[in-house]
């Protein structure tokens with residue numbers, strides 16, 4: 001059976017009523033027959049049937065054993081950091097999601113957790129940076145927003161040798177394209193806010209572990225710290241996952257066409273998309289994932305913030321917004337938006353140039369998106385010509 005068919009039929013029909021859609025159990029507590037005698041649920045922070053369905057579904061999609069649903073992607077990341085103790089070190093990807101960087105440095109450094117950032121597209125950088133105190137390797141692949149690719153299998157074997165956990169933030173790829181646990185990772189996290197939800201209408205985070213005991217520790221933290229996903233939002237993520245395969249296929253097809261269009265545009269300097277044969281890690285991307293995703297970044301020949309801002313404020317179909325993975329295409333300027341909390345020098349060193357623009361390719365017809373970009377480039381070129389002749 002194909003994974004799409006398997007996925008659709010693994011979403012259970014309600015055994016009580018036959019409802020084909022998963023019921024939303026909007027309740028805080030569950031009536032007990034006698035103290036401690038219940039039907040598997042006692043209090044809804046600890047467990048809720050709607051959330052439990054989502055947790056089983058994501059565990060299955062990621063080929064893991066335990067799924068845990070949190071109120072945001074950052075709450076999911078936070079739970080993983082809480083597995084560590086003072087003196088432990090994290091070895092993290094350098095162009096990490098800005099919010100994860102902020103959490104690591106602003107919240108956890110003061111508890112004595114040290115974080116070292118390296119470019120993970122070359123495994124030798126990790127070999128050089130790993131220490132006996134490294135307890136967690138933190139990967140994003142593709143990265144945000146420069147779409148670098150890390151070799152999950154090679155880094156997983158390094159993690160094994162050094163007895164540390166490997167966690168992969170699989171938000172950009174989604175389990176349809178890439179399954180890090182099958183490649184040797186211990187933990188996968190998602191901002192389900194993005195592709196899994198898929199409709200830009202919720203905030204959610206998911207964790208999946210390969211090992212059941214590790215999963216139980218994270219479930220314990222979910223209950224102990226309390227950042228659970230609500231029943232209605234759990235239902236929305238399930239509903240999103242139902243069409244994930246179709247959506248991802250279209251995101252990938254459109255993104256490849258638009259990336260090709262951008263590479264030949266005279267105003268564009270570099271295009272970052274793992275599906276282009278010119279991408280430095282194209283072969284690794286091809287080896288470990290079944291598609292290249294819906295995110296494209298590019299820089300302009302005129303590498304200034306002003307030039308980037310002119311572009312991102314004048315597209316019509318591409319809406320200027322943070323986030324990604326929804327049905328509507330979005331454009332963003334990371335230096336001023338998602339990556340603003342990273343110091344400028346550090347940001348540039350990680351390849352996030354001043355003119356870098358990130359596109360999240362939605363589900364519109366790709367021709368319409370290309371026309372939108374083409375018209376915006378023309379508009380900008382006319383505006384700069386006018387301002388030059390006015391001067």
Ligand SMILES: *Cc1c(COP(=O)(O)O)cnc(C)c1O
Pocket residue numbers: 072073074075097099100140144169171172190191192193194203204205
């Ligand atoms: C958005 C995002 C997060 C954070 O998730 P929230 O749901 O916004 O808390 C983490 N990692 C990546 C790669 C993201 O894009």
